[in-house]
Amino acid sequence: MTVKQLSALDWAKKACDTLMEQYEPIALPPENRWHYHQGVFLCGMQDLYNYTGEEKYFKYYKEYVDKLVDGEGNFYFARSELDAIQPGLLLLPLYEKTKDKRYKVAATKLRNLLHTLNKTKEGGFWHKDKYPYQMWLDGLYMGGPFTIRYGQLFDEPELTDLVMEQERLMRKNTKKENGLYYHGYDESKQTPWATEKGHAPEVWGRALGWYAMVTTNFIEMLEEDHPKRAELTGVVQELIAALITFQDEETGLWYQVVDKQEQPDNYLESSCSCLFTYAIAKAVNKGYVDSSYRSNAEKAYQGLLDHKVVLNDEGHFQLKDICIGTSIGTYDYYVHREISVNDLHGVGAFILASIQLERGKEDN
Numbered sequence: 001m002t003v004k005q006l007s008a009l010d011w012a013k014k015a016c017d018t019l020m021e022q023y024e025p026i027a028l029p030p031e032n033r034w035h036y037h038q039g040v041f042l043c044g045m046q047d048l049y050n051y052t053g054e055e056k057y058f059k060y061y062k063e064y065v066d067k068l069v070d071g072e073g074n075f076y077f078a079r080s081e082l083d084a085i086q087p088g089l090l091l092l093p094l095y096e097k098t099k100d101k102r103y104k105v106a107a108t109k110l111r112n113l114l115h116t117l118n119k120t121k122e123g124g125f126w127h128k129d130k131y132p133y134q135m136w137l138d139g140l141y142m143g144g145p146f147t148i149r150y151g152q153l154f155d156e157p158e159l160t161d162l163v164m165e166q167e168r169l170m171r172k173n174t175k176k177e178n179g180l181y182y183h184g185y186d187e188s189k190q191t192p193w194a195t196e197k198g199h200a201p202e203v204w205g206r207a208l209g210w211y212a213m214v215t216t217n218f219i220e221m222l223e224e225d226h227p228k229r230a231e232l233t234g235v236v237q238e239l240i241a242a243l244i245t246f247q248d249e250e251t252g253l254w255y256q257v258v259d260k261q262e263q264p265d266n267y268l269e270s271s272c273s274c275l276f277t278y279a280i281a282k283a284v285n286k287g288y289v290d291s292s293y294r295s296n297a298e299k300a301y302q303g304l305l306d307h308k309v310v311l312n313d314e315g316h317f318q319l320k321d322i323c324i325g326t327s328i329g330t331y332d333y334y335v336h337r338e339i340s341v342n343d344l345h346g347v348g349a350f351i352l353a354s355i356q357l358e359r360g361k362e363d364n
Helices: 008-022 037-051 055-068 088-098 103-112 136-151 158-174 203-219 228-245 270-285 292-305 331-333 344-363
Strands: 134-138 185-187 309-311 317-319
Touching: 008 037, 008 055, 008 317, 008 344, 037 055, 037 088, 037 344, 055 088, 088 103, 088 136, 103 136, 134 136, 134 158, 136 158, 136 203, 158 185, 158 203, 158 228, 203 228, 203 270, 203 344, 228 270, 228 292, 270 292, 270 344, 292 309, 292 344, 317 344
Parallel strands: none
Antiparallel strands: 134 185, 309 317
């Protein structure tokens, strides 16, 4: 089979298989840590397992968890940040599938962070203790889906309302006139990057990608009659319409600083392009937006394959131009951050996008 004959599902498998061959689960970078980098990638693998039923994928992400969580549900994790919650998205399905109580115990430890994390005066969770009074778009994905699902599994419906309030605060404080969203905001306005209104000065691609993905996911997580479903559907529709206006005409991809394409040092970044592709494809698949947007998702995915993905001489998957982990900063900070190949932010997002493109084929 040639590269051009590979389906989106084939590409998802290539991405997973390459990293599985390269790393034991516990050695995924940063190795021996409960961390959202691994969580994002393994959530992509979990999606692939759910789609294909291939047990090797289930065994791989289960081993990652089992090497970190002991028989009583104890494990080491950062207790001062939303990021630590994200890999909990692996714990809940493991508990549902195996009924092993240690997964529930571990998940409850993450849920209980919500009692101790610092909050803004409005009630928004600080992204990390070391960033006082700051809320980031990233945090909605890092903490939101796990929190809602935990509440649904263990009869705490109020957790859904808590997450919906976090989303409202993010939208209220970071939405830009052009329909996009700034990376975050500082309620105290004390951070050097904070504008007069307190928000970040730029629209950073991956943060906006997390927001696009998570709001699209929130809709299906809510009960059919939940009052927020219609509101969030409107949010997703408006955001996707805005994103399309900043999609690069030639490649179908998006820039590191999304709405400053004209800047000569800006560049087309892979992880945000994957996340936007996912959000658009899923919104089409679920009927949240018009089916005409499918062509935008397909163009973006083809752009990734044409410009960012390569198979090396060994046939291993490589995704280029992924920005490494990034805080909030100015334009120069974003465009000069280091880029890498196969950073887990990007590979995980690529797998998730691939599965949505594959699901879209079923609907056509």
